Amino acid sequence: MTASTFLDTQSGRRLAFHKTEGQGPCIVFLGGLKSDMEGTKAVHLETWARAQGRAFLRFDYSGHGESSGTFEEGCIGDWHQDTLDAVDTLTDGPLVVVGSSMGGWQALLLARARSDRIAGMVTIAAAPDFTEDGYWAGFSDAQKQELESAGFVALPSDYMEPYIVTRRMIEDGRQHLVLRQPLRLPFPVRCLQGTADTAVSTETALRLLEHATSDDMRLLLVKDADHRFSDGPCLALIEAALEEVLSAG
Template identity: 75%
Template sequence: MTEFLDTPQGRRLAYHKTDGQGPCVVFCGGLKSDMEGTKAVYLEDWARRTGRAFLRFDYSGHGESAGAFTDGCIGDWHEDTVAAISAQTEEPVVVVGSSMGGWQALLLARAVPDRIAGMVTIAAAPDFTEDGYWAEFTDEQKTQLEEVGHVELPSDYMEPYVITRRMIEDGRQRLVLRTPLELRFPVRMLQGTADTAVSLATAVRLLEHADGPDMRLTLVKDADHRFSDETCLGLMEAAVEEVIARAGV
């Protein structure tokens, strides 16, 4: 059953918590995704089978949480992530971040490094508001963003994304690939070669930029951005189990 928590910023977030052994595995979803996605539900089933603690939640403006998507930005969703983990976990966490959730996982590691026992990313999209959206905007789109306050971008997976000026401007305050990024815990990164939303170059850039003692990037031939078929889900599960074992907590 969905439960709700109120964040220090006054936002109301929906979540599902599965009690079990620690560390608690926390799933951070992608942009405009929600906690009912295939990967989140699969991991919850895995947690129940194996007796692991697990948390999935919706950012504000996503899924069952309150608010409008167009009112949010990377910083708001980072605050939501910190609030959910602070309210619902006491033990160390293994954070699993998909797409934009990968950026959120990295921001979490900067904000509360002592809480993180390990990390798994799936098509992580750090800094995408700057290196993806802004870098690829035409002059016309940049003018529209300034004058109208938003632009609409087509999506391969759902209705068009409405990208607001606030999202772009806030994203510039949250970039993780421009300054040192220390990940002092086991990290496993998964990336499909047929992903049209996040490039292989982004995955390699993150691997090369981050500094940590135990980091690996796995490329999956022909896997797309969803990374949700049986093979990919099995690889995600194996990565989570490996990180937990390597973390030793």
């Protein structure tokens, strides 16, 4: 395994990354909440891009993987800044962004902040606005009181130890919502969503599709695929979506 390289940002964070040189547009993989750049999808797509001679970037947000900080300290805005720092410093020219779960929200934030650079987007179980529509909307009155008094709530997870949801994450998330205002995506967009996903619902995928303004946006629902979306057939669908976006751009 190749050792990671590190980027020291103006925000004072140290981000681990792997960059593959090649022809553009550069493919940027944005991972999910508490995921890291060594996940199946990120590594598979890097191998795929390298075989095609394409530029590719994967990195760890702060508090994730090999990057500095702890997860509990972070929030959507911090990880958005990490994404901007990585993209602005490590890439040039057009980008095709692949966002998985929370990374789908990050991809949409990136498209809003760097609209002139995005040539295409692929989302996998995108989870825009989940801090508000998932966490906050699902909290009981007792949990909301606990968030206010203790500053955090521990939520069970299907995949690992409980998620610690902080008051800062909720409050910061409200400053980065993308489904409450116009969302222009003037480039090819392919959204992939499994029907057996217990973390992100098909309703969320449909809401994003209906809300965004785009001349070339498609949603593919995959029966019985779960949130990981990382078995062989699912990886092949991600490749196909990427090929469509790259050829349409």
